[in-house]
Amino acid sequence: MAVLKLPQVQQYWRQSSFFSVLSPALVMSRNTFQVISWNLHLSDPDEDAENDKKKGTPEYDPLHRLRPLYDHLRNACKAFYHPRQNVSIDERMVTTKAKTGMRQCIKNKPNKYGLKLFVMADFSNGYTSDFSVYTGRYHNSSGHGLTYDTVIGLMSQKYLGSGYHLYCDNYYTSPKLFMELCTLKVRACGTYRDNRRESRTKKKDSRGTIRWMRNGPLLFVKWMDSKQLSMCSTIHTVYSGEIAKRHVKEKDGQWRIQNIPMPTPVAEYNKYMGGVDLSDQRIQYYSVHHKTMRWYRLLFQHFIDIAAANSYILHKELSQKKQKQPMTHLEFMETLTAELCGLDIPVPPSRQATPDTRSKCALQSKPGAPPKQHPPPTPGTPPKPRPPPIPAAQPKPGVPPTSVKFVLRTCTPVAIKPDAEKSKKATDGRLSCVHCKKKTAWKCRNCGVSLCVILDRNCFADWHDAGPSA
8 A cells, every 4th residue: 555545445345347457456365354443452451441440640652553563663673783973853743633632733734633752863864863752741750841851862872872972953953952052962953932031132133144152062152144043053153154045136136156154063063963854754655554444553653654664774775784785665666565465576677677578467477476477588689579469358348347258468478398308298397286285287478377288277367367356
């Protein structure tokens, strides 16, 4: 469902349609999927009932129905990858209009309504290192505010260690938080709200003006661009020679490029703050999200997206370590889906492969069957164009068509062991036919499955005509 998008879940099992999809029916039936989806529950119902009795008390856990998978996934994100030095923390919205007290509205987000997550991501690749779900009223507070407790919880020194550089926006930035991070040997940088008492400077300045003040490790900077920007940092100096290019309209009416000085915290913030945005982008490429009636099933789907996106990032990191060309995101999702469904498929071909290296008959191969064998092209000859598939049977006039079956012209019988000795060609290398279970010396060149081709038993034609349900 992440790779193939259809308006309704039932359409993945639709038959007798030009837009029918074959692969879901090979894994399970529609009724089986719906029964599993309707009965999906991630915690003990008896413990849920006990937890519901505690509503309105500090002991109540709003995430109890999600807690086992929630804790397991957070531990997995932290166990399989250690982030690089520069990390960022920001909010993420999981779109929903479910009637739950945890639903939030953030006006400046593309998806305004939904469940809010606090996410810490690696700047270099967008890996989701840790996250927490906002549950509404905050109970276990330290007295310093929600954002303070959230950042301290995500920047766990037990897991990360020290020496990190954290970037965040004005929702999290506060002198108390940055001073506490300094005691943990973690430096921080972020935008700053102008109503803070610690940054009283003039507001009317010309473009490019830099004003700053320092209080111990805290550096407060105000920079005038098209509007005033306030920054707080415990990492940087005020100015290290950074230049910003701006198009400015001069008195003669001409637009010219003007170089204005840019403070170092602003330049570094623009460079390293996009880790969570990159993570959101990778998740949205191939998301399994579909409509559901329960909020915890919605988060279950989002957790699958986080796991799949992080898995692809790990694949790219390992490929770079081994100096190999990684798969594309689409190829990785296709391979991951096939492996989770128990299908033994070869590694996807390279991007330079010809389009005719894939075949619809791959869907008809049974689990455990050998992969398809393609004959090597003759050097110096251009590849032949692939002929279009032809229907196996034409529907009669006035009769509604059933499922249309296709036979590809590239499916031809070949010997299982063509290099056998002349006296052993009829017996050497024989395998069991996948259709009648009798021994045969023939197989399909394209599908790689063994099939009988004799006068009184043509399993080759019967198996291909029967389609994936055979």
